[in-house]
Amino acid sequence: MKGLKFDRAYWKSRLKYPDWYIRLEKELGEHIFPIVHGDPVVKKFRHQVYELIEELLEKGEIPLAIEGPNFDAERKSIDTIVIHHTEEEVGIRLSKLSAIGFVRQYGLRYLQNDVLGRKLRGNPIWSDHFRNGKMVFFVYHWLVRPNGQAERLLKDEYIGWHSGVWEINTRSVGIAFSGNYEHEKPLAAQIKSAAMVIKKHYPQIDRKRIFGHLEIKKNRTCPGEYFLKEWKAKLLNLI
Numbered sequence: 001m002k003g004l005k006f007d008r009a010y011w012k013s014r015l016k017y018p019d020w021y022i023r024l025e026k027e028l029g030e031h032i033f034p035i036v037h038g039d040p041v042v043k044k045f046r047h048q049v050y051e052l053i054e055e056l057l058e059k060g061e062i063p064l065a066i067e068g069p070n071f072d073a074e075r076k077s078i079d080t081i082v083i084h085h086t087e088e089e090v091g092i093r094l095s096k097l098s099a100i101g102f103v104r105q106y107g108l109r110y111l112q113n114d115v116l117g118r119k120l121r122g123n124p125i126w127s128d129h130f131r132n133g134k135m136v137f138f139v140y141h142w143l144v145r146p147n148g149q150a151e152r153l154l155k156d157e158y159i160g161w162h163s164g165v166w167e168i169n170t171r172s173v174g175i176a177f178s179g180n181y182e183h184e185k186p187l188a189a190q191i192k193s194a195a196m197v198i199k200k201h202y203p204q205i206d207r208k209r210i211f212g213h214l215e216i217k218k219n220r221t222c223p224g225e226y227f228l229k230e231w232k233a234k235l236l237n238l239i
């Protein structure tokens, strides 16, 4: 996309309002929400947006709701695991990953005036999910780094908005591989770490209920082209 320039002052001025997503509806619809792989201009623009949102969320400068609905009322017992990749830099800060969920998932649902069936358009955003006392907007329960480090993002009693299929979300945990594995394979340490998370925390789950995101949602490529060909089998063998 030519001529796509990030106007920081413009975005910042709108992000100060509780209904920032309505004030930025056109820009979000054109540049942030569409699924785009590997376009460096779009990617650069998005990262500037994400990093501004991260910064403002960290400083408490984007008004958030102070109360809201229980979005986890439909949580079922966990019998499914969905594997993802973040498609972002491997060392991404958790605050940036949360900012991405804030705009891409929560911003979109609030704009569409359908937040799990509730009409909340115009309201400040509420996730009902907290980590270390702060509201967070992660869509995955776990993030696994290439060095084998696994970080918990959401409690298991929270429904992660990760698969694009609500019924699956209610009964699953999302495990994201940090990095972009669209055309690459994750490292052995990363696969092992995900297997350890599953073994330790979800021993009850049948291996047949471990899926890649692309097996749940047919128009997705996540977690990349080698998942079904190669590393799904490696992962299952380690569990």
Ligand SMILES: [Zn+2]
Pocket (backbone or CB within 6 Å): 083, 084, 085, 162, 213, 222, 223
């Ligand atoms: Zn995914």
